[in-house]
Amino acid sequence: MADPRNGGKRNLIIVSNRLPLSVKQTDDGTYQSSISSGGLVTSLSGLTKSTTFKWFGWPGLQVDDPQDREKVSKSLAAHNAVAVFLDQKLANQHYNCFSNQILWPILHYQTVTLNESAWESYKKVNELFAESVADAASDGDLIWVHDYHLMLLPGLLRKRLEEQGKFCAIGFSLHTPFPAKDFWRALPVRKELIEGILASDQVGFHTDEYKQNFMDSCHSLLEATIEPPDKIRWKGRWIIADSFIVGIDPQKFEDTLQKPEVISRIKELEEVYKDKKVIIGVDRLDYIKGLTLKLKAYDAFLDEHKELKNKVVLIQVAVPSREDVKEYQDLETEISTMVGKIDGKHATPDGSPLVYMHRSVPFTELTALYAVADACLLTSMRDGMNLVCFEYVACQAKKHGVLVLSEFAGASSFMNGGCITFHPANTKELSDAIYRAITMRPDERESNYNQLRRFIDKNTSARWGETFIERLTKCTA
Ligand code: ADP
Numbered sequence: 001m002a003d004p005r006n007g008g009k010r011n012l013i014i015v016s017n018r019l020p021l022s023v024k025q026t027d028d029g030t031y032q033s034s035i036s037s038g039g040l041v042t043s044l045s046g047l048t049k050s051t052t053f054k055w056f057g058w059p060g061l062q063v064d065d066p067q068d069r070e071k072v073s074k075s076l077a078a079h080n081a082v083a084v085f086l087d088q089k090l091a092n093q094h095y096n097c098f099s100n101q102i103l104w105p106i107l108h109y110q111t112v113t114l115n116e117s118a119w120e121s122y123k124k125v126n127e128l129f130a131e132s133v134a135d136a137a138s139d140g141d142l143i144w145v146h147d148y149h150l151m152l153l154p155g156l157l158r159k160r161l162e163e164q165g166k167f168c169a170i171g172f173s174l175h176t177p178f179p180a181k182d183f184w185r186a187l188p189v190r191k192e193l194i195e196g197i198l199a200s201d202q203v204g205f206h207t208d209e210y211k212q213n214f215m216d217s218c219h220s221l222l223e224a225t226i227e228p229p230d231k232i233r234w235k236g237r238w239i240i241a242d243s244f245i246v247g248i249d250p251q252k253f254e255d256t257l258q259k260p261e262v263i264s265r266i267k268e269l270e271e272v273y274k275d276k277k278v279i280i281g282v283d284r285l286d287y288i289k290g291l292t293l294k295l296k297a298y299d300a301f302l303d304e305h306k307e308l309k310n311k312v313v314l315i316q317v318a319v320p321s322r323e324d325v326k327e328y329q330d331l332e333t334e335i336s337t338m339v340g341k342i343d344g345k346h347a348t349p350d351g352s353p354l355v356y357m358h359r360s361v362p363f364t365e366l367t368a369l370y371a372v373a374d375a376c377l378l379t380s381m382r383d384g385m386n387l388v389c390f391e392y393v394a395c396q397a398k399k400h401g402v403l404v405l406s407e408f409a410g411a412s413s414f415m416n417g418g419c420i421t422f423h424p425a426n427t428k429e430l431s432d433a434i435y436r437a438i439t440m441r442p443d444e445r446e447s448n449y450n451q452l453r454r455f456i457d458k459n460t461s462a463r464w465g466e467t468f469i470e471r472l473t474k475c476t477a
Pocket residue numbers: 035036037038039040042282284319359360361362363366385386387388389391
């Protein structure tokens with residue numbers, strides 16, 4: 001990463017709404033930080049092993065007092081993170097109202113209505129990020145912006161940097177699907193958002209389908225020129241648009257599986273479930289993850305396979321997410337009701353076929369759960385990539401467990417028959433997929449596993465990040 005404009009060094013700046021640590025204030029007024037969950041943090045954290053960068057983002061709460069800001073900034077600085085402080089009302093409008101009630105649904109093919117004041121706040125927050133990042137950047141730096149919370153940032157940054165006489169390369173990566181052009185155009189501010197992204201030098205997507213959808217929108221809404229396979233011409237500039245396969249850090253799971261406490265936890269769980277087939281599900285409690293469809297199909301599966309009574313258990317971890325958003329609160333209620341009904345219908349004095357955990361679990365526990373499960377069931381209605389499925393594979397070197405993955409998760413387009421796929425809203429298909437998974441022959445499991453394992457070992461998060469940065473560096477050299 002050499003650049004003569006900055007003493008031969010091109011620093012990397014990452015910008016995302018969510019930081020690797022989320023800060024909360026405790027009842028006694030002190031600040032506590034915890035590791036954030038979600039695919040974005042997982043993939044970027046995997047890059048930290050090989051690449052050094054500063055990570056700008058929102059700390060998750062309002063901090064007004066300058067001394068408190070100092071304290072929060074200091075604790076984040078230990079993780080190379082820099083806080084972009086926001087007023088709580090503004091952050092709420094930006095994160096909950098616009099990003100998660102308008103952009104998130106439309107990116108996942110749900111219809112929405114524009115909330116004008118939330119749009120104003122979205123613009124304002126993107127401006128505040130631009131101010132903070134542009135001031136901190138040096139001439140020649142690489143700036144990599146992430147996700148739908150900051151779609152306007154590339155445009156605002158480019159303007160500010162130019163005003164300050166700094167020439168930085170700007171990359172943008174989207175961690176969600178990008179929908180088909182006819183869907184995207186339903187959003188009244190559809191043009192402004194893609195114009196914002198097009199101020200980048202390079203734009204990354206998880207799959208070719210999302211990239212193509214984005215290019216189609218650029219062409220039909222902005223009359224941008226598309227030069228297949230990966231170039232867009234817009235306002236006299238060339239922009240690279242491509243898919244970059246995001247992954248995990250498999251070694252982190254291998255190392256965790258060697259820890260004595262994880263080994264003994266696995267033994268304990270194996271004892272608890274010794275006569276049962278274990279199916280694991282790990283999802284943020286989000287409607288795109290298809291949890292209601294999963295429970296409906298599991299109920300149908302239990303009805304159909306009475307011979308498996310007390311012989312199968314679904315352990316579903318539902319990580320709390322976006323709890324201030326009404327749709328997520330309603331989902332929580334709906335899922336709890338469904339869980340209660342399934343439990344009431346199928347549980348016996350010997351146990352329940354469903355274990356529902358609505359909380360975040362420690363990484364060691366998560367790893368142990370992945371390791372003991374005979375199958376992993378992920379039923380997303382839409383999902384940018386889905387990293388949980390790769391994590392499950394990383395923990396299954398001994399068991400060769402079966403991956404049962406919705407055809408609507410980005411990851412399914414890379415699995416080439418190594419897993420069972422299904423349409424999540426087809427209850428019968430999904431119930432049959434569960435049955436096939438827990439009755440699959442060992443030789444088929446092994447050959448599927450080997451195929452998936454090769455994929456996750458090759459396409460790590462480090463490789464994803466390094467490839468993106470290398471191409472961004474080249475295209476702006
Ligand atoms: P999304 O980005 O939509 O949440 P992904 O499947 O891509 O979906 O990523 C979810 C990530 O969150 C995984 O890497 C998973 O391990 C991680 N995760 C799940 N539970 C926790 C937890 N309790 N703490 C931290 N990370 C978690």
